[in-house]
Amino acid sequence: MTQKDITFVADFLTEHFNEAPELYNRKGKYFNVERVGQYLKDEDDDLVSPPNTEGNQWFNFLKNSTHLKESPLLFPYYPEKSLHFVKRQMEGVIDQCLQKPADVIGKSVHQAVCMTLYKTSQSDDSTPQLFKLPFLWNDKTSNVHYVLFTILENSISKIYILRRHTDTSRSVSNGILAVDFGNFLNNSINESSGSRCYSCLDAHFYDDETVTVILKESVEQEGKERILAQLPLS
Numbered sequence: 085m086t087q088k089d090i091t092f093v094a095d096f097l098t099e100h101f102n103e104a105p106e107l108y109n110r111k112g113k114y115f116n117v118e119r120v121g122q123y124l125k126d127e128d129d130d131l132v133s134p135p136n137t138e139g140n141q142w143f144n145f146l147k148n149s150t151h152l153k154e155s156p157l158l159f160p161y162y163p164e165k166s167l168h169f170v171k172r173q174m175e176g177v178i179d180q181c182l183q184k185p186a187d188v189i190g191k192s193v194h195q196a197v198c199m200t201l202y203k204t205s206q207s208d209d210s211t212p213q214l215f216k217l218p219f220l221w222n223d224k225t226s227n228v229h230y231v232l233f234t235i236l237e238n239s240i241s242k243i244y245i246l247r248r249h250t251d252t253s254r255s256v257s258n259g260i261l262a263v264d265f266g267n268f269l270n271n272s273i274n275e276s277s278g279s280r281c282y283s284c285l286d287a288h289f290y291d292d293e294t295v296t297v298i299l300k301e302s303v304e305q306e307g308k309e310r311i312l313a314q315l316p317l318s
Contacts, residue, residue, distance in 0.1 A: 123167045130164040137163060196252040199260060201244075202235055217243075221289035228256060232287045232295065240283040241266045243297065245317075263315070265299055282311065293317050 122131050137143050143161075146152050159177070162170055202214055214236050221230040231246040242262045249256050265282040281302040290296045299311040 125166050126168040127166060128169055131166060134164050196248065197259070199246075217284070217287055219288050221292075222250075223292045225292060227251065230289065232289070234284055234287075241281060243284045243287050245295075265297070285310070290314060 122133060146158070152158060159174065162173070204214070216234045216236055217232060219232040221232070222228075223230065227250045229248045229250060233244050233246070234240070234242065235244065242264050244260060244262050246260045247256055248259065265284060282299040283302065285298040285300050287295060287297045293316060295315045295317055297313050297315060299313060301309055301311070
């Protein structure tokens with residue numbers, strides 16, 4: 085160790101571990117603990133060496149403000165407590181704030197309709213993810229919610245469009261329908277259905293009247309693997 089290292093350690097011990105007679109009646113060691121570590125202890129006991137707030141501009145500002153001094157909007161300060169104590173206090177306040185909205189929102193949500201999209205086998209094996217690409221769209225002009233999705237079992241070439249009125253008491257025609265991209269790009273009916281079959285990789289609403297889809301050709305050919313299509317919702 086260099087002399088500089090020894091001096092540094094000596095200064096640290098002198099500053100933080102000199103005797104503190106005023107602490108003799110407390111439990112534990114009669115020394116001033118390292119000032120950073122005391123804030124990180126998960127204890128409710130008061131800090132051994134609380135910070136000196138004298139001259140702090142924020143505390144002086146609050147002390148001299150008649151409106152802010154007792155304001156419920158300001159989180160109370162605990163100068164004698166560790167950060168763990170303050171964290172628990174803040175979590176309790178946040179939980180209390182969120183409980184009422186959670187109760188109100190929870191009671192306002194109810195099931196409008198139930199549709200069976202697919203059934204899985206009741207085996208012990210883990211069920212594969214069959215529901216894919218859920219994309220939500222809200223048409224504010226018509227007050228209609230849309231959901232785009234695909235089902236990865238025997239219908240990879242189809243995209244499903246579910247729509248519901250924002251007013252659950254009202255219904256819309258064709259609440260759910262499927263669009264099949266199988267061979268719709270074939271140039272003629274003479275082309276075999278299996279020669280150019282497409283599946284949907286992704287789908288999003290472009291606007292209220294248009295859906296954008298990315299299609300993948302089943303038979304990989306250079307330059308023909310992906311197609312970007314814009315489809316009118318009508």
